[in-house]
Amino acid sequence: MADDSGSKLTTAESWQRVESSDLARLAVIRADGTPDLFPINYTVHAGNVYLRTGSGGKLRNLTAHPTVAFEVDGVDDTHHWSVVIRGTATEIQVDSEVAASGVRAVSTADPTHKPHFVRLNPTSITGRRFPKDAPRAAAPEGARHDAPLPPVPPVGPGKPQSIPHFPPPPSS
Helix, strand or coil: CCCCCCEEECHHHHHHHHHCCCEEEEEEECCCCCEEEEEEECEEECCEEEEEECCCHHHHHHHHCCEEEEEEEEECCCEEEEEEEEEEEEEECCHHHHHHHCHHHCCCCCCCCCCEEEEEEEEEEEEEEEECCCCCCCCCCCCCCCCCCCCCCCCCCCCCCCCCCCCCCCCC
16 A cells, blocks of 8 residues: 555554554543553453553552543654554453453553553544655745744642663563
8 A cells, every 4th residue: 555645544553553562541530630641561352452550659540530642643654653452441450351351461661550450442443644754845835933932830849750662671
């Protein structure tokens, strides 16, 4: 399929890309109604996305506001691509579902204990891809790229905690 400015991925192509990765971002709604974004490791089973999490804010937010967005992106030989899944997150506690999904085996970059398992039940999946060598669009006449940005309001007390980084394991 040739394209020069980007194209939509089919549902099957979108799932193929989600299944080929294991790192994504999960957007949740916080208690104050604002969005939050978390990098997550995940697995896919039977048309659902599964992840592990600790007992903190992400789980509280998912429980209070289960509508989420999940985004994974990547690069192949010729394209950059991005897939977004929207759906409902539910903590799962049924041992047979946890075992069948394989979510216990999901390793995470964050070394904290993650005893909770969450299923993302998709309501939509959309994907796009863009050729690596696509020409960049020109800015509209009169557009300013040096305009100052508005100040960012503080997000709360304290300094954000950094996420530990571990290099990927060597490929065999």
